[in-house]
Amino acid sequence: MSTEHSGNPGLTPPAGPHGMLVVDKPLGPSSMQMCRIVKRRLINGGAPKGVKVGHGGTLDPLATGVLVVMVGRATKLCDKVMAGAKQYETQIDLSAFSTTDDAEGERTIVSVDVPPDLQTVQAACAKFVGTIMQKPPIYSAIKIDGQPAYKAARQGLGDSLKLTARPVRVDGIAVIRYEWPTLVLLVDCGKGVYIRSLARDIGTTLGTGGMLTALRRTRVGMFDIADASTPDAMANVLTEADLLPLAAFVPDAIG
Numbered sequence: 001m002s003t004e005h006s007g008n009p010g011l012t013p014p015a016g017p018h019g020m021l022v023v024d025k026p027l028g029p030s031s032m033q034m035c036r037i038v039k040r041r042l043i044n045g046g047a048p049k050g051v052k053v054g055h056g057g058t059l060d061p062l063a064t065g066v067l068v069v070m071v072g073r074a075t076k077l078c079d080k081v082m083a084g085a086k087q088y089e090t091q092i093d094l095s096a097f098s099t100t101d102d103a104e105g106e107r108t109i110v111s112v113d114v115p116p117d118l119q120t121v122q123a124a125c126a127k128f129v130g131t132i133m134q135k136p137p138i139y140s141a142i143k144i145d146g147q148p149a150y151k152a153a154r155q156g157l158g159d160s161l162k163l164t165a166r167p168v169r170v171d172g173i174a175v176i177r178y179e180w181p182t183l184v185l186l187v188d189c190g191k192g193v194y195i196r197s198l199a200r201d202i203g204t205t206l207g208t209g210g211m212l213t214a215l216r217r218t219r220v221g222m223f224d225i226a227d228a229s230t231p232d233a234m235a236n237v238l239t240e241a242d243l244l245p246l247a248a249f250v251p252d253a254i255g
Helices: 030-046 072-084 116-128 150-159 194-204
Strands: 003-004 019-025 053-056 065-071 088-094 096-098 107-109 130-134 164-178 182-189 212-222
Touching: 019 030, 019 072, 019 088, 030 053, 030 065, 053 072, 065 072, 088 150, 088 194, 096 212, 116 194, 130 194, 194 212
Parallel strands: 065 212
Antiparallel strands: 003 053, 019 065, 053 065, 088 182, 088 212, 096 107, 130 164, 164 182
16 A cells, blocks of 8 residues: 555544545656645645545656545555556557666667557457466566665666566457557556556567557556546545545445
8 A cells, every 4th residue: 555644653543634646747747746635735725734644556757647535534545545446548669678668767679570459459368368477577666675676677687687577467459549559558457567667568578679659548447537637637626535445345344
């Protein structure tokens, strides 16, 4: 569970607003920065400074889309939200790999004599539907010897990292658009799938490059992008009246 809160540990959490907010995270800020923005606006609306704010499912700074922000007692539902099915619209560059498996890293161009046709691309994508074994990116929060992999990678130790492939569930991959070298996919998946790894592995299967250049999460469980608000569209003063009530999702689940 990722939360942003303050106050004295061990004391009863202060009374305050409780509920959820579906945010359309823009490009740039981290998920925790979005929580801080929501928290600041709740405090503007009279919430105590110790109000607890968390999110269900991290989005990288380069990703946009649905970020479910929980407030107060709703933070107990973080695990439930993160376990929900997710949908992503993703853009992949098949002409290169990168050290981070996305546009943040150092690119390595891959020479391709004959780009794969649409049918070949669709067949490659189909191989990644179902329960698959996936190796996380070296720039990820996966812990190795108690340390997040990305910290070791930033220290130049990426080549020595031994990340183990793990089972994840991909429910569907649909090709939205393909014009070499750009491939746009709609991916439905379960918890723990790294879309950067999916981009890398599809490219490897095709014998091309494969790196993520854009990622937008369009759904988390029952929360859809159509219900999300951008930070610019949200009021600078937020109260409990602006939050989705807990009872609408998990009646009697939270005390």
